[in-house]
Amino acid sequence: MAKHAIIKSFYASEEWTNLRLQLINERGNRCEHCKEIIPKSKDIIGHHTIELTPENINDYSISLNPERIELICFDCHNKEHKRFGYQSEKEVFLIYGPPMSGKSSYVRNHMKRGDIVVDMDQLYAAVSYLPYYDKPDNLFSNVIGIHNLLLDNIKTRLGKWGNAWIIGGYADKYKRNRLADDLGAELIFCNVSQEECLRRLEIDEDRKYRKDEWSKYIIRWFETYTE
Numbered sequence: 001m002a003k004h005a006i007i008k009s010f011y012a013s014e015e016w017t018n019l020r021l022q023l024i025n026e027r028g029n030r031c032e033h034c035k036e037i038i039p040k041s042k043d044i045i046g047h048h049t050i051e052l053t054p055e056n057i058n059d060y061s062i063s064l065n066p067e068r069i070e071l072i073c074f075d076c077h078n079k080e081h082k083r084f085g086y087q088s089e090k091e092v093f094l095i096y097g098p099p100m101s102g103k104s105s106y107v108r109n110h111m112k113r114g115d116i117v118v119d120m121d122q123l124y125a126a127v128s129y130l131p132y133y134d135k136p137d138n139l140f141s142n143v144i145g146i147h148n149l150l151l152d153n154i155k156t157r158l159g160k161w162g163n164a165w166i167i168g169g170y171a172d173k174y175k176r177n178r179l180a181d182d183l184g185a186e187l188i189f190c191n192v193s194q195e196e197c198l199r200r201l202e203i204d205e206d207r208k209y210r211k212d213e214w215s216k217y218i219i220r221w222f223e224t225y226t227e
């Protein structure tokens with residue numbers, strides 16, 4: 001996926017060439033995915049599990065970190081990047097839980113570049129030009145319209161995204177399960193107690209002037225939550 005000159009020069013660099021050879025010496029010539037022997041060492045691909053970008057390429061804890069590099073064969077590498085018609089099944093995840101339960105951090109830690117993420121707060125920010133925690137009521141119908149359009153895209157697997165992540169409260173069990181069924185989504189619960197959510201709100205910098213509003217959101221979520 002080396003489109004940028006800076007990424008091309010990284011792959012040509014001495015640091016990378018040496019690291020790749022060193023890893024081949026240490027790990028041998030078996031593909032780490034399919035376990036097939038790769039006869040010619042020039043065919044062993046050093047694949048970065050975090051896709052390199054011009055922004056992260058100089059962070060050597062990403063680009064030159066053996067723990068983030070896999071030695072794999074050509075076929076497995078194509079599958080990994082979903083190239084040349086190897087489009088594997090798209091996975092859809094519905095991340096739910098109370099406000100302040102860490103849903104967006106969970107997604108940030110598990111998503112890959114090229115995934116699609118649907119988050120009402122971020123959609124609000126995109127069209128209101130306000131910080132994500134300030135959501136004017138009058139824009140709700142427009143924001144929910146975009147949100148529903150994206151959910152429709154995901155439902156029909158329209159587009160070239162990798163996996164999809166839908167973030168929301170989804171306190172009501174019936175609505176949650178129906179949406180998950182509709183989308184063919186796997187449910188992931190950010191299971192954090194009301195006390196802990198309120199404690200996080202107490203020390204949250206972004207929401208420090210909106211504690212009343214957000215503690216109401218938290219309490220309302222727990223009142224309406226059905227397991």
Ligand SMILES: [Zn+2]
Pocket residue numbers: 031032033034035036072073074075076077
């Ligand atoms: Zn392989």
Ligand SMILES: [Zn+2]
Pocket residue numbers: 001046047048077080081
């Ligand atoms: Zn790769």
